[in-house]
Amino acid sequence: MASRDTWTKKDLTGIEELSAAEIGAIFRQADKFLPALAPGKGLDLMKGRTVVNLFLEPSTRTRTAFEISAKKLGAEVVSINTTASSLVKGETLRDTAMNIRAMGVDAIVIRHSSAGAARYLGGVLDISVVNAGDGAHEHPTQALLDAFTLRRKFGDVKGLKVTILGDILFSRVARSNILCLSKLGAQVTLAGPATLVPASLKEAYPQVRLAHDLKSALSGADAVMLLRIQHERQTTTHFPSLAEYTSQFGLNAERAAWLKPGAIVMHPGPINRGVEVESEVADGPRSVILEQVTNGVAVRMAVLHLCTGALRR
Amino acid sequence: MKTSETTPLRIKGARIIDPASGRDERRGELCVSEGRFTDRLSEAESRRAVTVDATGLVVAPGFVDLCCRLGEPGRSARETVRTGTLAAAAGGFTTVVAMPDSSPPADNVGTVQLLREICGREAAVRVLPAGTLTKGHEGKALAPLGSLRKAGVCAVTDTVSGVQNNEIMRRALEYAAMFGLVVLDHCQDSSMTEGAQMHEGAWSLRLGLRGWPRAAEEIVASSDCALAGLTRARIHLQHLSSGGSAEIVRQAKAKGLPVTAEVSALHLLLTDADLGGYDANLKLNPPLREERDRLALIAALVDGTLDAVCSDHSPCTATEKDCEFDQAPFGAATLETAFAAAHDAVVADGHAPLAVLLERLTSGPARVLGLEAGTLAAGAAADFVLLDPEARWKPSAAGLLSKSGNNPLVGRALRGRVKSTYVGGRKAFGA
Numbered sequence: 001m002a003s004r005d006t007w008t009k010k011d012l013t014g015i016e017e018l019s020a021a022e023i024g025a026i027f028r029q030a031d032k033f034l035p036a037l038a039p040g041k042g043l044d045l046m047k048g049r050t051v052v053n054l055f056l057e058p059s060t061r062t063r064t065a066f067e068i069s070a071k072k073l074g075a076e077v078v079s080i081n082t083t084a085s086s087l088v089k090g091e092t093l094r095d096t097a098m099n100i101r102a103m104g105v106d107a108i109v110i111r112h113s114s115a116g117a118a119r120y121l122g123g124v125l126d127i128s129v130v131n132a133g134d135g136a137h138e139h140p141t142q143a144l145l146d147a148f149t150l151r152r153k154f155g156d157v158k159g160l161k162v163t164i165l166g167d168i169l170f171s172r173v174a175r176s177n178i179l180c181l182s183k184l185g186a187q188v189t190l191a192g193p194a195t196l197v198p199a200s201l202k203e204a205y206p207q208v209r210l211a212h213d214l215k216s217a218l219s220g221a222d223a224v225m226l227l228r229i230q231h232e233r234q235t236t237t238h239f240p241s242l243a244e245y246t247s248q249f250g251l252n253a254e255r256a257a258w259l260k261p262g263a264i265v266m267h268p269g270p271i272n273r274g275v276e277v278e279s280e281v282a283d284g285p286r287s288v289i290l291e292q293v294t295n296g297v298a299v300r301m302a303v304l305h306l307c308t309g310a311l312r313r
Numbered sequence: 314m315k316t317s318e319t320t321p322l323r324i325k326g327a328r329i330i331d332p333a334s335g336r337d338e339r340r341g342e343l344c345v346s347e348g349r350f351t352d353r354l355s356e357a358e359s360r361r362a363v364t365v366d367a368t369g370l371v372v373a374p375g376f377v378d379l380c381c382r383l384g385e386p387g388r389s390a391r392e393t394v395r396t397g398t399l400a401a402a403a404g405g406f407t408t409v410v411a412m413p414d415s416s417p418p419a420d421n422v423g424t425v426q427l428l429r430e431i432c433g434r435e436a437a438v439r440v441l442p443a444g445t446l447t448k449g450h451e452g453k454a455l456a457p458l459g460s461l462r463k464a465g466v467c468a469v470t471d472t473v474s475g476v477q478n479n480e481i482m483r484r485a486l487e488y489a490a491m492f493g494l495v496v497l498d499h500c501q502d503s504s505m506t507e508g509a510q511m512h513e514g515a516w517s518l519r520l521g522l523r524g525w526p527r528a529a530e531e532i533v534a535s536s537d538c539a540l541a542g543l544t545r546a547r548i549h550l551q552h553l554s555s556g557g558s559a560e561i562v563r564q565a566k567a568k569g570l571p572v573t574a575e576v577s578a579l580h581l582l583l584t585d586a587d588l589g590g591y592d593a594n595l596k597l598n599p600p601l602r603e604e605r606d607r608l609a610l611i612a613a614l615v616d617g618t619l620d621a622v623c624s625d626h627s628p629c630t631a632t633e634k635d636c637e638f639d640q641a642p643f644g645a646a647t648l649e650t651a652f653a654a655a656h657d658a659v660v661a662d663g664h665a666p667l668a669v670l671l672e673r674l675t676s677g678p679a680r681v682l683g684l685e686a687g688t689l690a691a692g693a694a695a696d697f698v699l700l701d702p703e704a705r706w707k708p709s710a711a712g713l714l715s716k717s718g719n720n721p722l723v724g725r726a727l728r729g730r731v732k733s734t735y736v737g738g739r740k741a742f743g744a
Contacts, residue, residue, distance in 0.1 A: 016519075092632075092635070092636055093636060093637060094635060094636070112637065114637030114638060114639045114640060115510075115520055115521035115522050115591075115638060115639065116520065116521075116522075116591035116637065116638045117637045119590075119591060120591065120636075120637060120638075134521070135521050135522075135639065136521035136522070136523075137520060137521030137522075138521070169518075172521060175518075175519070175521060198518075200513070200514060200515060200518060201518060203514065203515035203518075204514075204515035204516070204518035204519045205518075205519075
């Protein structure tokens with residue numbers, strides 16, 4: 001397949017390590033996999049291979065999406081979650097991963113609460129490692145499926161105005177999206193309360209615009225990406241209450257009207273209805289939230305196929 | 314440490330720099346008799362004397378380290394007095410202050426006596442134990458400072474626990490001053506650094522690691538200076554990392570407050586940008602900060618605001634560091650590379666002449682604690698180093714003597730090297 005020629009990595013640990021051409025290779029591969037998502041369809045490109053989902057932090061959606069992606073490719077899948085893992089018995093991440101490796105596994109998909117954990121594991125193992133979220137660092141497949149969704153809606157990501165709204169400070173989704181959208185030529189605005197969208201973000205990502213006023217953040221945007229407000233991660237010092245957040249930054253129909261005509265509303269899920277988004281918007285005509293979920297399977301299929309393929313060649 | 318009869322020495326051909334006296338001779342001669350410096354050897358001694366040809370090298374007083382950890386008691390998987398002091402000697406340090414956060418901590422006479430006993434048997438350089446300021450370095454109740462003083466501690470500090478309560482710090486300063494004990498303080502407002510992994514800035518944002526703001530250090534540096542003003546007691550601020558903290562010390566000194574301060578050698582050389590690859594060996598407390606902090610610290614070292622360069626040697630085992638970044642302990646094993654790091658950053662980069670850096674490694678730290686060390690004066694203990702400022706080298710894991718390999722400078726090209734180290738006229742390191 002042509003797209004494989006631009007892909008040589010055994011791991012996907014972050015968007016930071018990817019070029020625009022490599023992102024394009026993933027998209028072209030995902031395009032080809034979309035038809036296989038219909039019920040009753042499936043492929044056998046990874047037949048006889050085994051993928052382990054090593055999820056050391058609670059997740060249902062991402063783990064399920066990775067499981068289905070691997071199964072749609074014909075692979076065997078084993079999922080380990082934090083309570084089942086021997087990590088709780090004091091084993092190190094290296095030892096856990098080496099043991100899984102020793103069982104003849106082809107790829108490990110890892111979710112971990114520690115930033116840098118996927119990159120660490122990629123350096124330790126000679127099999128494919130795919131990052132399904134490492135602390136507040138990166139969640140590359142989420143950013144890829146988001147950009148893939150934008151590309152399918154608008155034809156091209158280049159030149160689009162995209163606003164990411166919410167908890168930027170603690171969000172790995174935001175970091176991966178800032179990098180991915182920038183590499184693809186979109187203009188990114190980061191919006192939310194000053195405690196979650198600190199001015200220093202401009203030092204880390206000089207190409208982005210910061211906004212603490214929702215109207216200016218949304219006006220003229222082609223898309224808004226809402227981030228889940230994760231009250232469990234923010235100490236109470238970052239904003240006073242969920243109600244206060246909603247009153248200042250929650251997206252309702254009135255505020256969604258500030259967006260460009262034809263603009264779309266995105267969310268990585270799971271959504272907090274009535275907190276960062278009202279149902280009228282989440283279920284409204286601008287919402288592409290469920291398409292993101294579908295695209296997520298195709299994109300993850302592409303990532304698993306390309307990464308394990310790079311090792312086979 | 315062991316002492317015995319020593320052979321008289323005559324060191325010839327080297328440039329001799331003694332910051333304490335201002336001596337700087339192009340090709341001078343240094344003589345050692347009975348383990349002490351002497352102006353000249355007697356005829357009998359001359360006949361027995363060993364001549365060391367140090368042409369092309371620099372002779373300077375042995376370095377004094379105000380902050381290191383030697384692993385004992387209780388953390389001998391990381392370091393022992395033997396390996397730690399061999400590493401110190403390899404780094405040119407002939408006198409080191411051992412931090413009291415051992416296990417058990419040096420908050421009692423017995424632990425101090427135990428450490429001194431181990432050092433008497435094992436140490437390759439002079440070890441001065443520090444005691445804790447409060448029991449268990451918990452910041453709640455004062456440690457028995459008078460008894461600790463009698464047991465031989467050279468200073469008191471709660472090290473990385475810091476003292477979070479200003480009332481306790483105030484009383485501790487007053488009480489310690491009664492015994493002539495200098496209080497060393499690690500400046501960190503813990504309420505601002507919960508879960509923090511590295512300097513708060515662009516790099517912590519990119520890496521998704523919890524940030525540690527400069528203000529967490531500067532707030533405590535400020536309160537320490539205010540308490541020094543209130544109590545007029547001696548306080549020494551440990552391993553400052555922020556340019557703002559250096560400025561606070563500069564102002565305090567201008568007001569005549571009895572404040573001194575130090576910087577670790579790594580903070581003169583590296584910045585938070587070096588953490589881009591999640592190298593857990595660069596996870597330090599205090600954290601590496603930005604280039605402007607690094608330059609401000611160098612400037613403060615050069616103008617005398619900062620009195621000393623320390624190693625802040627904090628060995629951790631390879632296993633402890635081989636994990637997810639946020640689960641790794643803080644610290645780096647740095648004794649052996651401290652001079653090279655500081656020399657590379659300060660002297661080789663042209664910020665100051667060698668004599669200035671050597672002052673901050675010898676008489677500077679000695680003055681902080683009132684130690685009779687860091688000098689080449691006749692009659693003083695013959696602790697000295699031979700240095701090659703022109704040497705280019707890369708530390709290798711196999712070549713390091715510390716029991717722990719968490720030296721982040723392994724594999725990095727450095728300018729300036731310690732060639733040999735003498736303690737009391739006896740060679741402790743080198744060819």
